[in-house]
Amino acid sequence: QDMLTVRVNNRQLINRLMSQFLQLDIVGSTMMMKLLDRKNKISADEFKRQAIEIFGSQAAEGLPKLAKMIGMKSVDDLPSELADDESVRQLREVMQLLRQKGIENAVFDVTLMRGLDYYTGMVFELFDNSPENNRALFGGGRYDGLVGLFGVEPIATVGVGMGATTMQQFLEVHDLLPKLPSRTDVYIIPVSKESLTGADNLARKLRDEGVRAELDITGRKIDKQIKAALKKRIPFAVFVGEDEIASGAYTVRNLVESDEQKVGAERIVTIVKDRRYDGDDDAAFEL
Structure with a gap:
């Protein structure tokens, strides 16, 4: 919970504060809510200038x-x-229920507006506490009238939306992205544009035999293709050129042990499966 802060407010309370406490009319209230929604995205001087205009x-x-x-x-x-x-009663009840559930990182935030106008009750946002990504990850709230605008029976609704990019940044900043090893067996490298069709045929043949094959179709230089395979920690690279296509014998490089051999497609299947398994059909190979 120390990674996140749950910020909570209520749109009905916001409306009361705008009209009764700040003494703003409907237009001024709308403008002030939008300004508060942008508060952390503009300078203090700009915030004050716009607030003066609204008042x-x-x-x-x-x-x-x-x-x-x-x-x-x-x-x-x-x-x-x-x-x-x-x-206010709803806010107190929600905060109490959160504490009862063991959620201790929820706070009341009077400036939390949730800029969309259709919210009618409780609103919330989850913020990353890291200074490298101190922003809302996702948020939502209660809206009772929105569904009825589409010609159906109005029902009370709660919705939430997530920011994919901010969630990715959260996982990266807190080192929560799993470091999954590649399960690809062979990286097939066409040595020329002309050999791409033959390389594709080899890839399909190997896949039919249960080999997990990735075909590089970028047309980039061979050394860059090899670097891509190494970066992905794929154990074997298979080079496919016109000579290999004609003879049916392909250069297979073991990227872990740095040795090469020239073999047919059937032998590639055997090499891969010998490497992948150690007497157990469910045991994936390790680099």
Whole structure:
């Protein structure tokens, strides 16, 4: 849990704070919510400038209230006149339920807006605590009216959306990506564009015999193809040229032991399976 922070708020509470605490009308409230949603993406000076524009002639009274609101770090810091509001009750209940479930990294965040307008209740986001990726990984919330806009019976709904890129960065930053070994047996290297068809035929033949074969179709230089096989930790490279296609004998290089031999397709199958198994049909070979 120390890797993540669950930030929680309630859109009904946000509406109350905008109208009752900041004294903004509907247009001003919408603009302020969008500004708060961007708060961590713009400078403090730019945030203040835009807030002054939203408050207009009431900026002298509004800015101190906005600063006070942003400083509310717990539900207990909310204005006393909102203590009995249904949205506050829901927040307290959710936070209590999370603690009962052993989730200790959930916090109330009064600035959490979830920019989309269709949210009607609880909203949440999960943030990566790492300074290298301090951003929302995914989030969502309650929306009661959205489904009804599509001509069906309105139902209360909770949804969540995930950022694929941010999740990948989270896994990378915290070293959580599994280091899976390659299960490919042979890397087939066409030595020329003309030998690609023959190399493809060999790949299909080997696959039919249960050999896991990868065919390089990039047309890049041979040394780069070999480097690709080494990077993927594939144990064998098979070189396919016009001579090999004509004779049916292919150069097979053991990339682990750095030796070569020239053999037919049937022998490649045997070499691979001898390497892959050690008396147990389910034991995958190791480099």
